Amino acid sequence: MTEKACTTVLVGKNASIDGSTMVARNDDTFLPLAPHRFYMHPAESNVDETIVSSQNGFTAKLPKNGYRHSAVPNIDPDKDGIYDESGFNEKNVAMSATESVYGNPKSLAYDPLVENGLAEDTMPTMVLPYINSAREGVEYLGKLIAQYGSPEGNGVIFSDKNDVWYMEIVTGHHWVAQRIPDDSYAVAANQVAIQEVDFSDNDNFMWSAGIQEFVSEHHLNAHPEGFNFRRIFGTDNEKDRHYNTSRVWYGQHYLNPEIEQDPQSSDLPFICKASRKIAVEDVEYILSSHYNETKYDPFGHADDKDRLKFRPISMNRTQNSHVLQIRNDVPEERAAIFWLNFGVPAFSPYVPFFNNATDTDPSYSQTAPTMNLDDAYWMYRAVGSVVEGHYSHFIQTNVDYVTASQEYLRTRVAEIDEAAKNLSGDELTSFLTKANHETVKAMKTRTMDHFNGLLATGLTLSRLTFNMDKNL
Numbered sequence: 001m002t003e004k005a006c007t008t009v010l011v012g013k014n015a016s017i018d019g020s021t022m023v024a025r026n027d028d029t030f031l032p033l034a035p036h037r038f039y040m041h042p043a044e045s046n047v048d049e050t051i052v053s054s055q056n057g058f059t060a061k062l063p064k065n066g067y068r069h070s071a072v073p074n075i076d077p078d079k080d081g082i083y084d085e086s087g088f089n090e091k092n093v094a095m096s097a098t099e100s101v102y103g104n105p106k107s108l109a110y111d112p113l114v115e116n117g118l119a120e121d122t123m124p125t126m127v128l129p130y131i132n133s134a135r136e137g138v139e140y141l142g143k144l145i146a147q148y149g150s151p152e153g154n155g156v157i158f159s160d161k162n163d164v165w166y167m168e169i170v171t172g173h174h175w176v177a178q179r180i181p182d183d184s185y186a187v188a189a190n191q192v193a194i195q196e197v198d199f200s201d202n203d204n205f206m207w208s209a210g211i212q213e214f215v216s217e218h219h220l221n222a223h224p225e226g227f228n229f230r231r232i233f234g235t236d237n238e239k240d241r242h243y244n245t246s247r248v249w250y251g252q253h254y255l256n257p258e259i260e261q262d263p264q265s266s267d268l269p270f271i272c273k274a275s276r277k278i279a280v281e282d283v284e285y286i287l288s289s290h291y292n293e294t295k296y297d298p299f300g301h302a303d304d305k306d307r308l309k310f311r312p313i314s315m316n317r318t319q320n321s322h323v324l325q326i327r328n329d330v331p332e333e334r335a336a337i338f339w340l341n342f343g344v345p346a347f348s349p350y351v352p353f354f355n356n357a358t359d360t361d362p363s364y365s366q367t368a369p370t371m372n373l374d375d376a377y378w379m380y381r382a383v384g385s386v387v388e389g390h391y392s393h394f395i396q397t398n399v400d401y402v403t404a405s406q407e408y409l410r411t412r413v414a415e416i417d418e419a420a421k422n423l424s425g426d427e428l429t430s431f432l433t434k435a436n437h438e439t440v441k442a443m444k445t446r447t448m449d450h451f452n453g454l455l456a457t458g459l460t461l462s463r464l465t466f467n468m469d470k471n472l
Contacts, residue, residue, distance in 0.1 A: 021164050094158065145173060195230050220233075255282065342381070
């Protein structure tokens with residue numbers, strides 16, 4: 001299996017600035033290059049299809065009928081696995097899968113992982129086309145885990161216009177899901193995150209059958225006055241404190257700067273209330289961050305023992321970063337926006353795609369296996385490589401490009417909303433599909449202008465230079 005290492009941000013509708021739900025994640029791998037594409041699966045009816053994972057042999061019959069949905073898969077599923085990763089279906093239900101999490105040895109000893117079970121590479125394909133709400137997503141996936149088992153620990157996100165759910169599958173068959181309160185946010189980073197579970201609150205918690213009896217029978221709860229899922233099933237080790245907890249700390253530090261916390265604490269809260277309303281740009285900032293304005297920033301000037309102490313959130317091996325936003329101040333037909341970043345998030349903008357569309361631009365849907373600047377994946381990654389290569393010279397120019405792009409793209413969404421307000425049905429879908437293509441075209445022009453300017457300046461920064469007599 002291809003191990004993932006991601007960062008997740010979840011925002012309830014009353015915690016956001018505009019009443020939308022937002023779920024977001026950096027999809028990180030251990031490879032600096034793993035080309036992805038972004039495309040729309042058409043709706044399916046009366047199909048006869050069996051899915052077979054190229055990664056672990058998982059095999060299952062797919063339902064006959066499925067909704068149209070967006071996805072961000074690998075370009076070579078036979079070799080690298082499907083990994084549809086994230087998207088909306090046509091019912092405005094979002095799914096992002098997965099945030100890798102790790103159960104502790106004691107819990108896994110009694111419910112080991114299932115080698116050929118349902119894993120991240122096939123999970124969205126097995127679930128997203130067939131659900132009608134976020135809650136139903138948890139229930140549907142829970143039944144699949146009971147049937148097939150899980151070969152890995154996974155945190156799975158579901159959302160709709162009202163609800164945000166985070167589900168953590170930690171052993172072969174056991175899991176807990178928590179609804180993020182409407183006025184709250186949460187950050188997760190490769191460590192079991194959910195804390196106290198209230199088994200009397202079926203509106204805000206769901207869980208695998210028999211989990212309480214399982215914990216009791218095997219004496220897994222060292223704090224029996226409650227049921228702290230993180231303590232019972234999760235890890236708490238040196239790797240967590242250098243690789244995981246610091247990312248949660250920084251997200252909470254950004255949204256609650258008034259609260260002092262230790263970046264290596266094992267008890268950072270899962271559910272938080274921000275000191276302000278949260279915008280799309282705030283979520284993008286967290287996923288694009290590298291401990292900015294702290295001594296832990298690898299691009300900063302602190303001693304190496306601080307600069308290199310923690311794994312940053314944005315990395316060169318982030319293959320895509322996304323914010324799945326479902327708005328409540330517009331009609332449902334144009335409520336879902338997929339904010340997608342195909343570059344290194346620290347150096348690239350998030351491009352908005354209205355999900356009510358039938359396809360995506362070829363520069364996103366037909367990614368080549370090798371460098372091709374006509375493809376969005378390669379174009380944005382090339383920008384990040386050049387900026388990082390001459391960071392001190394290029395970062396302000398890059399910040400200006402990203403900031404100007406954010407302004408343009410927010411305006412662009414407003415313009416599309418205004419132009420589409422009297423459209424509906426197939427006419428609206430066709431209009432939004434075309435508008436997405438036009439957004440891509442405009443961003444390609446902006447980005448290539450920025451890229452070419454960086455390259456031109458870079459030609460003057462060579463170390464193979466010398467002050468020369470102009471007469472020589």
